[in-house]
Amino acid sequence: MPQELLTFTPSYCLVGAYRLITDDKLWFPIWQRSKGTLKKSSYFLVPFSLVSYPLTRLYVTLILARSPFAPSQIHDAAVLGVSVAGYTTAVLVLGQVSYILEWLLRRQISKGREEVYDATVKSRAKAPDFWGPYVEEWAVPPLERAKRSAEKQSFFSRLGSPIVRMIVLKVLLTPLSFIPFLSLAVSSALRSLTMGRILHKPYFAAKKMTPLQIELFVVERQTEYRMFGFVAAAMERVPVVGLIFSISNRIGAAMWAHDLEKQQHLYSSGAIPRTKEYRSKTALIAPSDLPDEFVGGFPTKKGPVRIERDGSEVLGGALSLDATTMHLRTFLATCTLVTVAMTSPTPDHQVPFLPSSRPHILSSQPITLADLLTSGKACDIAYSYIRDSEAVSSLLIAPKPSYTTLLIPVNSAIMSLARKPHQGPPPPISGGEIKGVLESEKQHEEECRAYEERWVKLHVIPGKVGEKEGVEHDTMVEGRKISFVRALDGAASVYVMPGRLPVLNVLEASNGKIIFLDGALSLEDA
Numbered sequence: 001m002p003q004e005l006l007t008f009t010p011s012y013c014l015v016g017a018y019r020l021i022t023d024d025k026l027w028f029p030i031w032q033r034s035k036g037t038l039k040k041s042s043y044f045l046v047p048f049s050l051v052s053y054p055l056t057r058l059y060v061t062l063i064l065a066r067s068p069f070a071p072s073q074i075h076d077a078a079v080l081g082v083s084v085a086g087y088t089t090a091v092l093v094l095g096q097v098s099y100i101l102e103w104l105l106r107r108q109i110s111k112g113r114e115e116v117y118d119a120t121v122k123s124r125a126k127a128p129d130f131w132g133p134y135v136e137e138w139a140v141p142p143l144e145r146a147k148r149s150a151e152k153q154s155f156f157s158r159l160g161s162p163i164v165r166m167i168v169l170k171v172l173l174t175p176l177s178f179i180p181f182l183s184l185a186v187s188s189a190l191r192s193l194t195m196g197r198i199l200h201k202p203y204f205a206a207k208k209m210t211p212l213q214i215e216l217f218v219v220e221r222q223t224e225y226r227m228f229g230f231v232a233a234a235m236e237r238v239p240v241v242g243l244i245f246s247i248s249n250r251i252g253a254a255m256w257a258h259d260l261e262k263q264q265h266l267y268s269s270g271a272i273p274r275t276k277e278y279r280s281k282t283a284l285i286a287p288s289d290l291p292d293e294f295v296g297g298f299p300t301k302k303g304p305v306r307i308e309r310d311g312s313e314v315l316g317g318a319l320s321l322d323a324t325t326m327h328l329r330t331f332l333a334t335c336t337l338v339t340v341a342m343t344s345p346t347p348d349h350q351v352p353f354l355p356s357s358r359p360h361i362l363s364s365q366p367i368t369l370a371d372l373l374t375s376g377k378a379c380d381i382a383y384s385y386i387r388d389s390e391a392v393s394s395l396l397i398a399p400k401p402s403y404t405t406l407l408i409p410v411n412s413a414i415m416s417l418a419r420k421p422h423q424g425p426p427p428p429i430s431g432g433e434i435k436g437v438l439e440s441e442k443q444h445e446e447e448c449r450a451y452e453e454r455w456v457k458l459h460v461i462p463g464k465v466g467e468k469e470g471v472e473h474d475t476m477v478e479g480r481k482i483s484f485v486r487a488l489d490g491a492a493s494v495y496v497m498p499g500r501l502p503v504l505n506v507l508e509a510s511n512g513k514i515i516f517l518d519g520a521l522s523l524e525d526a
Contacts, residue, residue, distance in 0.1 A: 012228065014231075015255065016248040026116050026119060038105070134374065135264045138276040139277050141278060192230040195230075368511050369395070369406060379516065382408045392457060412518075423448065458480055482498070503515055503516070
């Protein structure tokens with residue numbers, strides 16, 4: 001499938017239909033299973049159609065003709081020589097036949113959809129590890145849009161149920177049948193995005209994507225999914241023949257999934273840079289011309305790095321772990337700029353050691369460690385290393401009672417390392433000079449991979465961390481422990497030892513905790 005089709009996703013539906021018709025390995029097994037049921041159902045559907053047609057004709061001329069979409073002279077109206085009443089009646093009767101036929105062949109159709117999808121995937125001759133974990137393709141992902149989309153998804157998913165389809169798409173839209181293809185277009189538009197999601201359920205499952213990752217993936221490609229889903233839904237709405245298209249659409253979905261995964265690999269390897277940034281329309285406010293010292297003016301001086309509740313890395317004052325200062329600035333365009341600030345608690349205020357917060361991301365679903373790392377803009381480098389470790393990445397989506405504590409260096413901390421984890425261990429030094437190490441390229445890659453795996457595991461603590469200062473905790477690297485200490489001057493700042501790495505923030509998930517660090521642990525430290 002050419003890569004150019006990614007920009008015009010309806011092409012996959014057409015190519016899928018062509019392949020189903022021309023490849024007897026796909027359609028012949030389905031036909032063998034279904035021909036017996038088709039033969040038996042014809043004994044019922046033919047007399048049913050003969051009885052239903054005159055009754056439906058009466059319904060169209062006596063009741064449906066009262067619709068504002070119906071022509072004034074229903075019996076005499078014609079389009080291109082075709083009677084409007086006759087056309088509407090035929091469409092409704094074929095729709096009834098199609099609905100009954102879909103119910104009778106539901107098992108064969110369901111099995112056929114799964115078979116053609118799997119056969120299309122196998123025809124690409126890719127190894128099982130080809131379907132890797134989710135890779136964020138945007139520099140600034142549209143998290144807010146994904147959250148709003150998730151809140152609406154429960155409603156739109158119900159449109160895909162058979163009962164709602166029958167009531168909404170076959171009853172409420174029936175008056176539109178007088179205008180050719182109008183009912184088809186409206187119903188397909190309503191189901192477009194939901195249809196796209198349904199067709200790619202196997203793809204999301206193969207990548208083991210979390211609900212947040214699925215929302216981001218669809219929102220970032222919403223136009224493509226709507227076009228693909230619109231054409232797929234329109235093809236499936238064609239009476240009788242739509243049952244065949246409901247199978248061929250799975251072939252097109254598998255082809256598109258394969259091309260999407262190739263694109264994910266290009267972003268993962270760095271061949272395609274991440275340049276897209278989401279900008280909320282409500283956030284595009286022109287900067288104020290007021291001086292900085294004016295009440296409510298935003299600070300212009302840069303300070304230490306801190307991590308916000310959504311995982312983003314910003315410049316500002318150092319994060320105090322005994323309280324969180326909130327600043328609410330509201331600009332009144334008429335004449336006033338009001339600033340409301342909450343002060344820090346008194347020194348004798350007692351707070352828990354390593355207090356954590358739970359961000360409000362897709363609150364209707366359990367927030368996993370994978371969700372937090374996906375939404376965090378300041379930890380995508382560390383997340384890329386974690387995804388390379390099968391032992392650790394599986395913990396990110398593990399359900400309760402599994403619990404894992406992650407020590408995540410922010411991007412700036414990893415970028416400041418003289419030698420990055422994927423570059424392997426530093427070469428041995430003897431007599432002040434680096435020894436020449438003769439090794440094959442394969443051996444070097446294996447050493448680098450093993451070193452990166454140990455570096456990731458060094459930042460993972462199985463289970464919960466204690467609430468006491470100085471207690472040592474075992475990491476996934478045998479013999480290596482870490483501990484937490486407070487600042488020597490009595491401040492509330494917390495550090496990780498060894499290395500005295502400052503703790504920037506702590507986020508809580510349903511299956512673990514993430515502790516953001518302004519630094520990284522070293523495998524070379526004793």
